Amino acid sequence: MAAATMQATxxxxxxxxxxxxxxxxxxxxxxxxxxxxxxxxxxxxxxLTLLMGPSGSGKTTLLMMMAGLVDVSSGQVELFGTDxxxxxxxxxxxxxxxxxxxxxxxYNLFLALTALENVAEVLRLKGFRAKVAYAQAKxxxxxxxxGHRLNHRPAKLSGGExxxxxxxxxxxxxxxxxxxxxxxxALDTKTGQTxxxxxxxxxxxxxxxLLVTHDPRLExxxxxxxxxxxxxxxxxxxxHG
Amino acid sequence: xxxxxxxxxxxxxxxxxxxVLGVAIATALxxxxxxxxxxxxxxxxxxxxxxxxDVWAMARGTNVIDNAEAISAxxxxxxxxxxxxxxxxxxxxxxxxxxxxxGSYEAVVLVGSDPQGEAPYFPWRMVAGLPSDxxxxxxxTVDRLDARKLxxxxxxxxxxxxxxxxxAHVVGVTRGIRSIMVMPYLFTSLDNARAVLGLTExxxxxxxxxxxxPSCVPDVIxxxxxxxxxxxxTTADWAERTEQYWIKxxxxxxxxGLTALLGLVVGVVIVGQTLYSLTQQHFKELAMLRVVGANxxxxxxxxxxxxxxxxxxxxxTGTGLAYGVGWLMEQSDIEVSLSDEVVSFxxxxxAVMCLLAAAHSVRAVLRIRGTEVF
Ligand SMILES: Nc1ncnc2c1ncn2[C@@H]1O[C@H](COP(=O)(O)OP(=O)(O)OP(=O)(O)O)[C@@H](O)[C@H]1O
Ligand SMILES: [Mg+2]
Numbered sequence: 001m002a003a004a005t006m007q008a009t010x011x012x013x014x015x016x017x018x019x020x021x022x023x024x025x026x027x028x029x030x031x032x033x034x035x036x037x038x039x040x041x042x043x044x045x046x047x048l049t050l051l052m053g054p055s056g057s058g059k060t061t062l063l064m065m066m067a068g069l070v071d072v073s074s075g076q077v078e079l080f081g082t083d084x085x086x087x088x089x090x091x092x093x094x095x096x097x098x099x100x101x102x103x104x105x106x107y108n109l110f111l112a113l114t115a116l117e118n119v120a121e122v123l124r125l126k127g128f129r130a131k132v133a134y135a136q137a138k139x140x141x142x143x144x145x146x147g148h149r150l151n152h153r154p155a156k157l158s159g160g161e162x163x164x165x166x167x168x169x170x171x172x173x174x175x176x177x178x179x180x181x182x183x184x185x186a187l188d189t190k191t192g193q194t195x196x197x198x199x200x201x202x203x204x205x206x207x208x209x210l211l212v213t214h215d216p217r218l219e220x221x222x223x224x225x226x227x228x229x230x231x232x233x234x235x236x237x238x239x240h241g
Numbered sequence: 242x243x244x245x246x247x248x249x250x251x252x253x254x255x256x257x258x259x260x261v262l263g264v265a266i267a268t269a270l271x272x273x274x275x276x277x278x279x280x281x282x283x284x285x286x287x288x289x290x291x292x293x294x295d296v297w298a299m300a301r302g303t304n305v306i307d308n309a310e311a312i313s314a315x316x317x318x319x320x321x322x323x324x325x326x327x328x329x330x331x332x333x334x335x336x337x338x339x340x341x342x343x344g345s346y347e348a349v350v351l352v353g354s355d356p357q358g359e360a361p362y363f364p365w366r367m368v369a370g371l372p373s374d375x376x377x378x379x380x381x382t383v384d385r386l387d388a389r390k391l392x393x394x395x396x397x398x399x400x401x402x403x404x405x406x407x408x409a410h411v412v413g414v415t416r417g418i419r420s421i422m423v424m425p426y427l428f429t430s431l432d433n434a435r436a437v438l439g440l441t442e443x444x445x446x447x448x449x450x451x452x453x454x455p456s457c458v459p460d461v462i463x464x465x466x467x468x469x470x471x472x473x474x475t476t477a478d479w480a481e482r483t484e485q486y487w488i489k490x491x492x493x494x495x496x497x498g499l500t501a502l503l504g505l506v507v508g509v510v511i512v513g514q515t516l517y518s519l520t521q522q523h524f525k526e527l528a529m530l531r532v533v534g535a536n537x538x539x540x541x542x543x544x545x546x547x548x549x550x551x552x553x554x555x556x557x558t559g560t561g562l563a564y565g566v567g568w569l570m571e572q573s574d575i576e577v578s579l580s581d582e583v584v585s586f587x588x589x590x591x592a593v594m595c596l597l598a599a600a601h602s603v604r605a606v607l608r609i610r611g612t613e614v615f
Binding site: 063094106112181 | 245249533536615
């Protein structure tokens with residue numbers, strides 16, 4: 001795994017992702033908007049990092065650039081040691097397959113598939129053989145407390161349970177960085193807290209979690225909070241002092 | 242991706258059934274139309290192709306076998322005089338009338354020929370009687386399918402009925418030899434045909450020439466056509482002219498083509514709609530798959546698996562339907578030729594139809610970047 005090859009002696013500072021003066025500008029001159037403005041951050045393993053800011057501040061845009069889904073206007077993104085802003089952008093899909101797990105505000109589960117299939121079939125797309133995929137999917141669902149719901153379709157699951165299936169889907173295959181965009185926004189407070197607590201549990205010396213949110217109730221769970229406004233990082237708070 | 246695609250397809254059972262039926266109906270319509278078209282061609286030129294030979298000679302100006310006038314008795318010896326002509330078989334092919342026992346008339350096609358040399362066995366497909374029995378005075382064959390039409394018993398063997406004022410005797414029964422005009426074929430000898438039609442000794446409506454060598458064909462045609470009352474064609478040419486005449490004359494070609502096209506358009510629309518709405522419904526999930534690393538080809542296979550299943554189940558159902566419809570039509574006198582060639586051609590067209598139907602969805606899926614899911 002690329003994360004391991006980065007060879008940090010102190011596990012707590014293993015850097016998974018690094019941006020350097022990363023910017024995104026939409027539109028043509030003279031009507032241009034700088035949505036992300038010279039952002040330089042490092043996302044590390046063993047931490048739950050929150051990216052917080054008001055609506056329209058550029059959180060999602062930054063996340064998509066970090067994952068190689070949107071072209072950058074300037075600056076760099078180094079994802080597991082690969083600069084995906086250059087010609088190596090072609091490697092981004094493979095890095096997403098192997099190193100990243102994604103969670104979204106909407107769970108994006110296939111209604112026709114059971115919880116188990118929703119997790120396992122994505123693993124198969126990532127290149128796992130069917131048998132391995134189903135075994136790992138089962139493990140991941142058990143890890144998020146859904147061992148008793150393996151063969152339920154999404155329609156038979158609550159919102160919190162559906163998001164847990166999505167988390168299992170993100171965790172299965174053991175990626176080093178989990179990225180979530182407002183994963184609790186569609187959930188009630190209590191369920192949101194449970195989901196966040198669950199995401200806090202999955203961090204390890206080899207794995208980090210980066211969540212975009214504007215929900216202040218998640219702050220107590222965070223190891224680190226990046227605050228963004230008008231596309232600029234205005235604060236980088238380490239919650240452990 | 243196969244499992245995802247197929248489960249999503251089956252999950253929407255109503256749409257799946259509609260689209261499979263869409264393909265099935267398009268397939269059945271298409272095959273039936275091509276089958277009828279081919280059936281028309283086959284039945285219009287059947288006598289020519291079965292009679293065979295290398296060159297056909299007939300009265301100049303004849304555009305179709307069914308309209309051939311009798312030619313004079315002197316032509317026989319003339320065509321035989323060419324050194325390349327091994328054999329000249331006379332054929333009389335003429336419309337006339339038969340009278341049912343109840344006194345009403347029925348138009349029939351009287352075909353007179355004599356068994357001769359190594360010439361093909363004619364009439365072919367006899368289920369009762371022998372061709373040689375046709376030499377008896379006023380002996381004819383009747384097709385099993387036509388017995389009822391002529392007011393004869395279901396097994397017409399031995400029955401008597403009137404053909405253009407002469408009393409004919411059924412000495413043989415054929416099976417499934419039908420003319421394009423749905424008129425019964427009565428096979429008999431040349432002499433009997435002449436007797437009915439009032440022709441003189443030596444008169445026929447066409448001469449069918451067997452040549453010593455196929456390379457003689459142009460030379461023989463040239464030579465025959467030196468006679469100003471006679472024209473000649475190769476057998477294949479003459480069969481094709483006859484087929485073309487009937488397809489043009491009846492306007493059937495464009496009618497059948499239009500119906501088949503309509504079936505295809507309906508098929509494209511129904512299948513296209515189904516695939517597209519399945520794609521639309523799963524747009525976010527497909528974008529999610531793109532984000533987690535699926536490539537464009539894998540997203541396309543979501544549509545591909547679905548169209549494959551819809552297409553194959555629809556085509557199988559439709560082919561079955563077409564055979565059923567074909568069988569029913571055969572019972573009611575319309576010849577439907579569902580040969581292997583017809584079915585393979587039809588299925589290739591249906592495959593193209595499915596590809597067209599999938600194109601819209603494939604384009605939509607190829608536009609997915611992944612960002613749509615955030
Ligand atoms: N494709 C685009 N073209 C032009 N402007 C865009 C585009 N995508 C986003 N924007 C703009 O960029 C700004 C930042 O959008 P972004 O989605 O990153 O914000 P956000 O912080 O995620 O907001 P929210 O909390 O509402 O999700 C917004 O003003 C948005 O209108
Ligand atoms: Mg956003």
